[in-house]
Amino acid sequence: MAVSESKQVNLDALNKAIDEVIYGELNSTLLYYFQSCVNCKACEAACPFVPTSLKYSPVNKAEISRQLYRYRFSVWGKTIGRVIGGSKKYLSLEEAETMVDYVWHCTNCGACMFVCPMAIDSGAMIDLLKQIAFKAGMVPKIYEDIANLEISGEYLNTKLFMDAWNSIISKIKEAIGKDVPLDKKGSEILFYVSIYEIMAYPEVIIKVAKILDMLNKDWTFMSKPLGIRPPIGLVIGDKEGAIEVMNRVYSYFREISPKYVLLTAGGFEYPSLKYTMHETLQVQPTYEVVHVTELLAKWYEEGEFTINPVDEIITWHDPCQLGRRGGVFEAPRILMKALSKKFKELPSHGVNSFCCSRGGGGCGVPTMVENMAKELGITIDEKDKKFLDSTLDPLINAGKIKVNEINKIKAKQVLTGCPVCIESIGFSIDYYHSNSQVKHIIDLLADRIQVKR
Ligand code: SF4
Ligand code: SF4
Numbered sequence: 001m002a003v004s005e006s007k008q009v010n011l012d013a014l015n016k017a018i019d020e021v022i023y024g025e026l027n028s029t030l031l032y033y034f035q036s037c038v039n040c041k042a043c044e045a046a047c048p049f050v051p052t053s054l055k056y057s058p059v060n061k062a063e064i065s066r067q068l069y070r071y072r073f074s075v076w077g078k079t080i081g082r083v084i085g086g087s088k089k090y091l092s093l094e095e096a097e098t099m100v101d102y103v104w105h106c107t108n109c110g111a112c113m114f115v116c117p118m119a120i121d122s123g124a125m126i127d128l129l130k131q132i133a134f135k136a137g138m139v140p141k142i143y144e145d146i147a148n149l150e151i152s153g154e155y156l157n158t159k160l161f162m163d164a165w166n167s168i169i170s171k172i173k174e175a176i177g178k179d180v181p182l183d184k185k186g187s188e189i190l191f192y193v194s195i196y197e198i199m200a201y202p203e204v205i206i207k208v209a210k211i212l213d214m215l216n217k218d219w220t221f222m223s224k225p226l227g228i229r230p231p232i233g234l235v236i237g238d239k240e241g242a243i244e245v246m247n248r249v250y251s252y253f254r255e256i257s258p259k260y261v262l263l264t265a266g267g268f269e270y271p272s273l274k275y276t277m278h279e280t281l282q283v284q285p286t287y288e289v290v291h292v293t294e295l296l297a298k299w300y301e302e303g304e305f306t307i308n309p310v311d312e313i314i315t316w317h318d319p320c321q322l323g324r325r326g327g328v329f330e331a332p333r334i335l336m337k338a339l340s341k342k343f344k345e346l347p348s349h350g351v352n353s354f355c356c357s358r359g360g361g362g363c364g365v366p367t368m369v370e371n372m373a374k375e376l377g378i379t380i381d382e383k384d385k386k387f388l389d390s391t392l393d394p395l396i397n398a399g400k401i402k403v404n405e406i407n408k409i410k411a412k413q414v415l416t417g418c419p420v421c422i423e424s425i426g427f428s429i430d431y432y433h434s435n436s437q438v439k440h441i442i443d444l445l446a447d448r449i450q451v452k453r
Contacts, residue, residue, distance in 0.1 A: 017132045021135065071088055101390070103129045132237075181221060260287060263289065297335055314414075319416060321359065323350065366388040413444065415443075
């Protein structure tokens with residue numbers, strides 16, 4: 001069953017969505033992307049979805065938005081293009097189904113932009129299609145239901161989430177041997193986590209709190225979460241929903257008014273909360289949003305602690321959103337080199353790091369998404385099941401490339417800084433029976449920090 005059938009998508013809704021997004025979102029950067037492709041196909045090599053099928057090549061996926069753009073804005077598209085093709089006013093429902101398939105086969109990882117001779121960000125054009133799909137009601141129900149829990153604030157009434165939240169506060173209290181500082185205004189560091197992180201890696205959160213306490217930092221934690229993984233709307237193409245959530249997050253950040261907002265997650269939340277939130281709300285942050293590796297590398301270089309190294313080959317996987325989209329490459333490497341003299345780079349690293357194929361593309365490992373839905377009481381219908389199953393092949397195919405890279409350098413431990421990368425690379429390591437392990441860098445680092453007294 002197709003998305004359009006189950007959700008009774010009609011062409012009027014689809015056409016309206018296309019007009020709203022293509023006319024409403026066009027800006028000078030997108031205009032450049034639309035106009036400058038030389039069709040060289042260099043972008044294909046970088047995309048984690050191409051090993052699954054060539055139809056998922058960046059230039060091919062973005063072509064749908066180009067066709068819609070040309071019909072409205074290019075001279076060729078308004079004339080000959082309308083007759084010979086390559087320029088389209090609207091999409092048939094069948095074409096829209098292809099569009100939906102394409103948008104969930106893009107993580108917006110930015111890898112294609114770095115190999116494109118014209119520096120075209122196909123992910124940005126594919127994101128327009130995601131916004132169209134959302135407005136036309138063509139989002140997989142499972143993700144829409146989870147996003148709605150966040151946007152409506154209902155996540156605060158969800159037992160599963162609140163139990164996990166309250167439990168993490170108790171565990172931190174136990175670990176540091178005193179009350180957890182909560183919602184303390186004017187603290188130097190706001191230790192920000194979402195529900196997703198406390199469910200993905202509670203031990204990492206506890207270890208970060210212990211490090212902050214050990215280093216005698218002035219920090220605070222949130223008494224209540226600000227969302228499931230705010231702003232989920234940005235991942236499912238719901239810009240308006242994302243704005244509601246970003247307003248909630250921003251007002252809390254303003255209320256606490258820290259110097260640093262510290263994140264353990266280097267997935268899409270990093271560039272979203274550091275850049276997109278302030279650009280969208282047109283506000284100037286009075287604080288700096290930092291990944292935990294950035295603060296720890298700074299304190300390490302300032303001599304606040306030393307690191308007791310391990311004697312084994314370790315490597316760093318650059319999460320796309322922390323690295324390419326967020327610009328954080330150096331800080332984790334300062335820590336990695338201190339952690340092991342045998343630190344080795346993966347064959348693809350830095351700006352060319354090969355994406356793990358999750359995040360915005362299918363969002364998570366299918367079985368884990370299904371388990372979460374089950375625990376939340378969200379029904380997975382036949383269509384959602386089919387959708388989740390369709391996200392498995394890219395995980396397997398991209399995972400093979402990642403695991404081969406890990407095996408090639410014989411890394412015992414792959415460290416990274418994004419919960420989704422840990423989940424997906426962990427899946428691949430198991431699937432291909434590699435004898436490596438993937439962890440958050442904090443997992444290894446926390447026990448090897450020695451504070452100078
Ligand atoms: S690499 Fe750039 S110019 Fe070449 S096909 Fe891809 S988007 Fe077009
Ligand atoms: S942004 Fe990443 S996933 Fe999306 S088309 Fe480009 S390389 Fe592929």
